[in-house]
Amino acid sequence: MRNLLFRNLFRRPLTEPAPAPDEAGVAELAARVDAAARRRLGRSLSIREVDAGSCNGCELEIHALNNPYYDLERFGIRFVASPRHADVLLVTGPVTKNMAEALRRTYDATPAPKWVVAAGDCARDGGCFAGSYAVLGGVSAVVPVDLHIPGCPPSPTRLLEGLLALLDHVDGKAARQ
């Protein structure tokens, strides 16, 4: 293990580099998320992820946000284990009838002010599962949604974009209050 750790000391990090002027990729976007997050939430945004019926594709890409390439935690944005610790619920999937109550209770357990982000095409309106006897519809069928991130599944880059949009929205909402 020492060898591996030692070698890594001399290897460039995998984390996408600081914004390059000509690159509208992850890095630049990440820097914008960083600035907004710090301004509004003092460098701390806690997200509770809720799978309300997804196929697990969205979860895989949300997981990827934590890998060394995206390294979400460097912005102070982190996933927490309980809704009671969360500012944001990140909800995926069409909401199945079997999950509706659990989603509602998770929302109720999240302290205000709170925001809900619906991730994935299914989370908008049920996607290709809409119309099933077992599906209620999109996330907004059960809890109020502040933002929707499209994609099947949304790539980690898209998810970052979405979180940026949310932070802008957070500012707006807070100003109105």
Next chain:
Amino acid sequence: MAFLDDLLRQGRRVNEHRPWPRAMVDAAVWRAVVVGLAEQRLTLLGLWGEPQRVHLAVLEEPTPEEPAGLAVVSLDCPDGRFPSVAGRHAPAQRLERTLHDLFGLVPEGAADMRPWLDHGRWGCAAPLGAAAPATSEAAAYRFLPTEGESLHQIAVGPVHAGIIEPGHFRFTANGETVVRLEARLGYLHKGIEGLMAGAELAGAARLAGRTSGDSTVAYALAFARAAEAALGCEAPPRAHWLRALMAELERLANHLGDIGAICNDAAFALMLAHCGALRERVLRTAEACFGHRLLRDVVVPGGVAADLDQAGRDAVQALLANIRERFPALVELYDNTASLLDRTVSTGILKPELARRFGAGGYVGRASGRGFDARRALAYPPYGNLDFEVPLREDGDVNARVWIRIHEVEQSLSLIQQILARLPQGATRSDLPVAAGEGLALVEGFRGDVLCWLRLDDAGRVARCHLRDPSWFQWPLLEAAIEGNIVADFPLCNKSFNCSYSGVDL
């Protein structure tokens, strides 16, 4: 497949079913098949229903002398009753409860009649059968009783602490030791089989690819192969090879992610970081080659929807070089970290006898002595032309499941190399006729064998489609493997199984 042949001869062959036989049988032959399962002369592959009919897919395991035998037996049940399979053969338990929930058919002689997918919230009973209005409100679920001194229960879920799918786990523990675990799933039930009925082929293929997000290639492939079998046509050779390339990329991505995540559940985060980086490389390569990180909707009935160009080829070559350079050091790290091995070795042991009885596929089966691999046993193209080994161990603990994954990563790297070297030229998609037919497919996903059974109507639409995830036969084994372990080792055991929730909730 002498045993199976004898049973099939007593039924009426259904000619439009391909490529393996299906026979309409009477209750006596049905019972004989069930006895064959109970005596382990046959392995259960699937059990599913139609409004007045039940189907049972079985496998006669391959031996050195005989290839694998597959068949479907079907029983008409106009009175809505059929002889229970689960009554004699426990692996059919949840499939049978599901069949009852969805179609309202009653298994006679069943040991467990509790609902499974039906949580009493659909507003109707038997939605795919007679679809009666629901008779009662959601009732409390009766977990199996446990008796003894100083037992306490721990209820977990459906919303878990991590970024994972929902499900409920009910632990009964004595101090730290788990006495019984019972899972209650079904939270993700989306009614995929209901949505499939009447769908156009293309739409149904998209649904199949969204049954379990991490196995989208495997499901799309199973569906495509079943559709092609039903229509009596073949995908072009190049498509077969590209499909295998995608299937191996999917296996690689999932195994790399799992190896890291298992170690992370033993608080060894370094491995997660390194494996996560390798996994990300695989996903980026997949996107560069075929336009989607998870390869969704690329395998379609008739072939594949995207071709591999020179740039894609180079990207895959670079990926192989990268993993070959980095992965061995990680394997060494795993093997030389005593504190990590202390957690994985002898934890969550699944006995070979249970793995065989349940027909457990994938790394769960192969870590416990069951070497079935659809790529080898059925040798669907192009795997008959590729060299690979199916790793096998007998120890059945978390460590064994990690090692099987490590060896499968190595095998997948070799397979991808062979595919790149021998990829034939030509078309990547053929036109499908519009016709009726029935098809069965069994393909090897990263978790194990995915089954798809399909009936198309005269207009080429899906009349009935059944998808069976490998996790149907792995979830119950997790409950057995955790017994006697401490509660804190559950995440480790669970991740080493990594069963699909969405795949079994349908």
